[in-house]
Amino acid sequence: MRLGFPVKILGQGGLKSHDSRRWQNDPHLSVSLAYLRDIFLYLGRQDIHMYRMSADLAPYISHPDLPQFHGQIEDCRRELLQLGAMARELDLRLSFHLPLVSVLNATDEGIALQSARQASAHAHILDGMDLGPDAVVVGHVGGIYGDRQDALARFVQRYQGLAPQVRRRLVLENDDRRFSVSDILWIHERTGIPLVFDQLHFQNHNREGLSTAEALAICLRTWPEGVRPKIHLSSPRTAIRIVQRKGGSEPLLRAPHPHQHADFIDPFQFAAFIKDVEGAELPEFDVMLEAKAKDLAVLHLREQMGRLIPAIRVE
Amino acid sequence: MQETPESRVARRSRVLVAVMNNRRDFQIAREQAWYRIPVKNAPSRVGADFLAFYQTKAFGDERWSVNYYAPVRRYLLAYRRALLPEEENHPRADDLYYRIEIGPLIRLPRPIPSLRLRRITFIPTTLERLLQAQEINDLWCGSWEEEQLWRAFKDSELRGERRYPLREDDPEYAVDFAFFCKNGKVALCLESEPDVENVRMVCERAEVPDYDLAAQGWVPLRLRRQDIKSSVQACVARILEAMDKHGGLMATTTARAQVE
Numbered sequence: 001m002r003l004g005f006p007v008k009i010l011g012q013g014g015l016k017s018h019d020s021r022r023w024q025n026d027p028h029l030s031v032s033l034a035y036l037r038d039i040f041l042y043l044g045r046q047d048i049h050m051y052r053m054s055a056d057l058a059p060y061i062s063h064p065d066l067p068q069f070h071g072q073i074e075d076c077r078r079e080l081l082q083l084g085a086m087a088r089e090l091d092l093r094l095s096f097h098l099p100l101v102s103v104l105n106a107t108d109e110g111i112a113l114q115s116a117r118q119a120s121a122h123a124h125i126l127d128g129m130d131l132g133p134d135a136v137v138v139g140h141v142g143g144i145y146g147d148r149q150d151a152l153a154r155f156v157q158r159y160q161g162l163a164p165q166v167r168r169r170l171v172l173e174n175d176d177r178r179f180s181v182s183d184i185l186w187i188h189e190r191t192g193i194p195l196v197f198d199q200l201h202f203q204n205h206n207r208e209g210l211s212t213a214e215a216l217a218i219c220l221r222t223w224p225e226g227v228r229p230k231i232h233l234s235s236p237r238t239a240i241r242i243v244q245r246k247g248g249s250e251p252l253l254r255a256p257h258p259h260q261h262a263d264f265i266d267p268f269q270f271a272a273f274i275k276d277v278e279g280a281e282l283p284e285f286d287v288m289l290e291a292k293a294k295d296l297a298v299l300h301l302r303e304q305m306g307r308l309i310p311a312i313r314v315e
Numbered sequence: 316m317q318e319t320p321e322s323r324v325a326r327r328s329r330v331l332v333a334v335m336n337n338r339r340d341f342q343i344a345r346e347q348a349w350y351r352i353p354v355k356n357a358p359s360r361v362g363a364d365f366l367a368f369y370q371t372k373a374f375g376d377e378r379w380s381v382n383y384y385a386p387v388r389r390y391l392l393a394y395r396r397a398l399l400p401e402e403e404n405h406p407r408a409d410d411l412y413y414r415i416e417i418g419p420l421i422r423l424p425r426p427i428p429s430l431r432l433r434r435i436t437f438i439p440t441t442l443e444r445l446l447q448a449q450e451i452n453d454l455w456c457g458s459w460e461e462e463q464l465w466r467a468f469k470d471s472e473l474r475g476e477r478r479y480p481l482r483e484d485d486p487e488y489a490v491d492f493a494f495f496c497k498n499g500k501v502a503l504c505l506e507s508e509p510d511v512e513n514v515r516m517v518c519e520r521a522e523v524p525d526y527d528l529a530a531q532g533w534v535p536l537r538l539r540r541q542d543i544k545s546s547v548q549a550c551v552a553r554i555l556e557a558m559d560k561h562g563g564l565m566a567t568t569t570a571r572a573q574v575e
Binding site: 013014015016019020021025026028030031032033034035036037038041042075078079082 | 327329359360361362363364386387388389390391392413439441456
């Protein structure tokens with residue numbers, strides 16, 4: 001089982017995830033790829049084999065008003081191939097997550113089109129790196145817009161309109177307020193799209209009252225033969241939040257929301273989760289840890305797991 | 316002091332200080348706007364928003380200092396023979412290089428000299444540091460403790476070298492601070508600890524063992540993080556004591572004369 005984390009590196013200072021310059025300063029995918037190469041070296045040194053790349057890796061790649069940025073993936077053919085080879089050498093599983101503004105089932109055609117372009121750019125980058133089918137682009141269903149069934153059907157319709165190379169990479173995640181595991185299963189049954197089980201989202205939004213093992217099994221079995229599924233796992237934040245206010249007012253203290261990510265992963269929760277699903281004869285899967293401490297959370301959990309369940313090999 | 320948008324950009328912008336050791340490469344950087352790094356020997360950090368150039372002895376009045384920097388436009392992979400077609404028989408003609416395309420060279424408000432004329436490979440730093448540095452050792456980004464010590468050394472006019480490499484082929488194998496005394500060399504190593512104390516693995520710097528230091532003629536001195544947190548001045552006093560035992564700090568001019 002691989003453990004991964006998204007985007008930011010906290011264990012070493014100065015490792016940027018992408019070229020974050022504004023369009024006026026001509027950011028470029030190749031600069032992002034140079035940063036990514038430095039990150040890959042770090043992951044190799046830390047023996048981490050799963051990583052979610054920044055959604056902004058190719059800056060302004062699908063921005064409708066900035067066409068000068070649209071050809072960057074083609075411009076970086078050689079650099080993408082080299083980085084893909086490096087990822088394979090490091091046995092590094094890579095992915096993207098579509099940004100929250102990407103809403104494939106939007107009622108607004110413009111937003112939907114823009115979302116499809118974003119998904120296409122991500123898929124194109126993974127193809128450019130010549131990565132295997134376990135390198136995926138994770139997305140959500142989107143909004144309900146007053147009618148859940150219409151919203152689901154619209155997602156199916158839009159998904160089917162995507163180019164085959166985008167559909168090959170796109171996978172769908174249950175969310176914490178709108179679309180549950182059963183909803184995404186409905187979409188899978190009509191499209192074949194693989195499903196990513198998000199454990200914290202599931203705990204927050206489980207209308208059907210499924211058990212964790214049932215919901216996990218549903219999602220894992222949607223992945224094609226030979227492709228190892230991945231899931232998302234995080235612990236809910238339990239610490240109080242200090243909200244700074246403008247104008248020198250005293251900061252507010254707020255209780256945490258159950259859908260917020262904690263800094264680290266609760267090792268007992270993780271161990272219990274693994275034990276729960278152990279006997280269920282499920283396919284092997286990788287785990288993307290969504291914790292605010294990013295790579296530190298992976299390293300810390302790995303260390304804790306060595307103590308709590310040494311029989312489970314996490315890498 | 317409140318952060319302005321410009322200072323925020325400077326703090327976040329990454330700079331790679333690279334070596335410029337001949338006039339032809341400088342001309343290429345200025346006129347053709349690119350610089351090259353061999354992929355095989357590239358440092359662990361290549362990605363940057365800006366490149367800056369440490370000029371070696373080939374540069375007359377500008378030697379042994381950083382005088383210019385330039386924004387990075389893009390990185391390309393290319394074989395040496397494509398980059399320098401006039402050298403197609405070069406032994407590394409078939410090696411792959413990063414061709415880093417840059418914007419126009421910008422002169423720094425003041426040069427950043429190496430006071431000891433030391434050999435530099437690559438220094439990853441920030442634009443903020445590049446614009447404020449008074450000498451090359453100000454460029455390194457260290458831990459909170461390392462920065463505290465460095466500031467205290469400067470206040471006490473203790474001229475040391477940061478991240479001083481012990482092996483030519485491995486710039487990462489270095490002591491944190493090196494002090495060159497009249498009768499010896501003192502190597503100060505900070506105990507290697509990560510920022511988050513109980514996540515041990517993120518500590519990546521190679522430990523330099525005492526026997527290796529001794530074999531190369533260094534007098535090792537080690538400080539724990541806690542020592543620095545408790546009293547920076549007490550740490551400075553320990554280093555002064557070690558240096559006194561070896562005749563005190565050698566004047567920079569003497570060191571320069573030795574190198575030149």
